[in-house]
Amino acid sequence: MHIGIAGAGLLGRLAAWALATQGHRVEVFDPAPGPAPLFNGQGAAGFTAAGMLSPVAERESADAALADLGWRSIALWERLSQALHAQAQVHETPDAPLFTRQGSLLVAHGPDLGAARRVLARLDDGTLPSERQPQHLPVDTLHGLEPELHGSSGPLHAWLLPGEAHIDTVRTLTALHATATATGRVQWHWGQTVGSVRPGQLDAMHGTQRFDTVLDVRGTGARPDCAVRGVRGELVWLHAPGVRLSRPVRLLHPRHRVYIVPRPGERILVGASEVESEDRSPMSLRSAVELMAAAHSVLPALAEARIDRLDVNLRPALPDHHPEVHHAPGLLRLNGLYRHGWLLAPALLDQALRDSALAPDGLPG
CATH class of the missing domain: 3.50.50.60 (FAD/NAD(P)-binding domain)
Incomplete structure (x- = not known):
């Protein structure tokens, strides 16, 4: 055809x-x-x-049907990314996979534990199978998974969402x-x-x-x-040589969600989930400062990272x-x-x- x-x-x-x-x-x-x-x-x-x-993390604002589609997509991405990597002969960072599945992390500072527990209650409404439920991580376990992830003013509360993934x-x-x-x-x-x-x-x-x-x-x-x-999304690209991070991290906060995601080439991405606006103009100083300060508060090693770019775009929503x-x-x-x-x-x-x-x-x- x-x-x-x-x-x-x-x-x-x-x-x-x-x-x-x-x-x-x-x-x-x-x-x-x-x-x-x-x-x-x-x-x-x-x-x-x-x-x-992140099918589980998205249950905070999406229903179980969308989460089920997400799990299907993860399985498809695992297969598709391997075929793409082989067929397209990826040259830039060729040894880095397009797709990584090691779970993701939810973290919260001590004063925000109450807000974090309310979010966790929305994520697991009793229908999640045991192998997909958020797993609380003691401080030592979190340190073993992500050694550089810790609070700037005290230990972090952390939960692992097993089976989740991220893609370049x-x-x-x-x-x-x-x-x-x-x-x-x-x-x-x-x-x-x-x-x-x-x-x-x-x-x-x-x-x-x-x-x-x-x-x-x-x-x-x-x-x-x-x-x-259009729903505005904002993303900070950081070049962070020597900063080790293997999994995506969502910082639970009473007012907003900030995510921190590793990329090949010693890059770290920091973003906000959504802003109800069709404005395509460059990122504001306030947004940039809030995003980077939130990321630095749980990943102090970012202090000497360099800002590659501040990116914005509109996501299509019905x-x-x-x-x-x-x-x-x-x-x-x-x-x-x-x-x-x-x-x-x-x-x-x-x-x-x-x-x-x-x-x-x-x-x-």
Whole structure:
């Protein structure tokens, strides 16, 4: 089949690779100037993501159904990342895996223990199987797992969320583009904003393009076809030579959540989960100071880290914060993944491609 895809973010690149692997001819349209990250508030929101795959931690604000999809995605990412690493011949930090599964950590300072316990009660409502329940870590055990993680004013309270994972978002998006291109069946149309998507056709800058089937996997660009809004995400990239961190960390705080995630190349990412705003302007001084101070309060070794960049972008959210999957003859829509893009994308797309018979075997790898 001849298939058009509106959007070259995470879903668009995953779909292009999967459909080309099935033998389809694919054309992808996106307003970005090219496949590389921009780090300027524009482009694919998937680049501005720490890549935490945390189904249990997300239960604080998401339901059990989304968490189940997250566990399916973790299993898929484990397989997909190995295939991507091999097929794309990842050159930058080639020995570093794209995907790591060692669990994640929740930590809280002593005065915030009460707030942390309330969060933990929301995470485990009695339906979590024992092997996925948060495990309290004594100070010595935490030190054994992450020697440099400790409170600036006293011991931390900590819990391990077993089975959770994290993924290198930038390298994975780069590998997806390279692997899809290598099939010889994908044509990328950069600098092409899609105005509207209908069954069998999409309206691009150079006129209406017709296909056997069209996939709409745009983010905030899906408006007005989809009632999506932008939710601002902010991310600090730090270069921290010598700082050892193996697992993602969420700092539980009465007012906000801050996450700290290791990346290859001696990088540490520090971010905030969400800001209800469609502002794409650079990060404010207050946000930057709060994020970095919170990270430093549990990882004091960051004191001499250097700031690589302050990154912002908009995550696409629907009114109920749930993704929308819509099938019709000649059209497949997947929109509104909100802040759960990396957690949900493989499971949602795998099922959608199977249900639509576009890729009966689902995602490759």
